Amino acid sequence: GNSVTQMEGPVTLSEEAFLTINCTYTATGYPSLFWYVQYPGEGLQLLLKATKADDKGSNKGFEATYRKETTSFHLEKGSVQVSDSAVYFCALPRAQKLVFGQGTRLTINP
Amino acid sequence: ETGVTQSPTHLIKTRGQQVTLRCSSQSGHNTVSWYQQALGQGPQFIFQYYREEENGRGNFPPRFSGLQFPNYSSELNVNALELDDSALYLCASSLVWGVEGDTQYFGPGTRLTVL
Numbered sequence: 001g002n003s004v005t006q007m008e009g010p011v012t013l014s015e016e017a018f019l020t021i022n023c024t025y026t027a028t029g030y031p032s033l034f035w036y037v038q039y040p041g042e043g044l045q046l047l048l049k050a051t052k053a054d055d056k057g058s059n060k061g062f063e064a065t066y067r068k069e070t071t072s073f074h075l076e077k078g079s080v081q082v083s084d085s086a087v088y089f090c091a092l093p094r095a096q097k098l099v100f101g102q103g104t105r106l107t108i109n110p
Numbered sequence: 111e112t113g114v115t116q117s118p119t120h121l122i123k124t125r126g127q128q129v130t131l132r133c134s135s136q137s138g139h140n141t142v143s144w145y146q147q148a149l150g151q152g153p154q155f156i157f158q159y160y161r162e163e164e165n166g167r168g169n170f171p172p173r174f175s176g177l178q179f180p181n182y183s184s185e186l187n188v189n190a191l192e193l194d195d196s197a198l199y200l201c202a203s204s205l206v207w208g209v210e211g212d213t214q215y216f217g218p219g220t221r222l223t224v225l
Contacts, residue, residue: 032212032213034213036216042218042219043116043198043200043216043217043218043219044153044200044202044216045216046213046215046216049213089152089153093212095166096143096155096158096165096166097143097155097158097166097168098143098145098153098155098202098214099155100152100153101152102151102152103150103151103152
């Protein structure tokens with residue numbers, strides 16, 4: 001069945017550094033792919049999504065490209081801010097549910 | 111447009127008790143899913159409701175049960191609470207599941223602590 005593997009954290013960067021969080025998937029067909037973000041003490045917020053191969057999702061300076069050749073959906077941001085400190089989850093659908101990666105905790109130091 | 115809301119925000123119970131968590135779906139959404147998120151883990155699917163019927167269930171025992179009401183709001187009930195039930199419970203709503211590209215929108219969660 002559909003599944004995702006996400007790079008393990010935690011990840012610690014300095015402000016304005018470049019960010020990559022790796023996500024690879026196993027899927028039947030070409031399902032939509034999602035990145036969700038969870039700020040401390042909060043629920044999950046949809047960060048971005050892509051619905052087909054070669055689609056690029058983007059939001060708040062974050063980008064991810066749906067790459068079927070490498071079955072990847074890596075999350076990138078060119079210049080991170082302290083306010084980006086959170087846990088990031090890659091996800092895809094399996095039947096009625098979303099299947100999540102284990103999450104990557106990101107800490108940005110000023 | 112009103113987003114997904116959940117109540118209560120926090121809850122403390124003791125082992126063996128029963129708890130009811132509530133969720134109001136985003137305006138216009140008719141499908142509600144519930145997830146359990148243990149500390150440091152990703153969310154795990156409990157079940158989904160569509161048009162007041164259970165529409166899929168994860169690997170959770172029968173003491174986890176739910177309801178969906180005509181206004182698409184939902185309840186999660188957990189009987190005979192165990193210590194391992196301590197977690198963040200997330201509700202998510204969506205318009206129609208099964209349509210490719212559909213998206214689930216999450217509420218802020220209810221933090222349940224079982225002592």
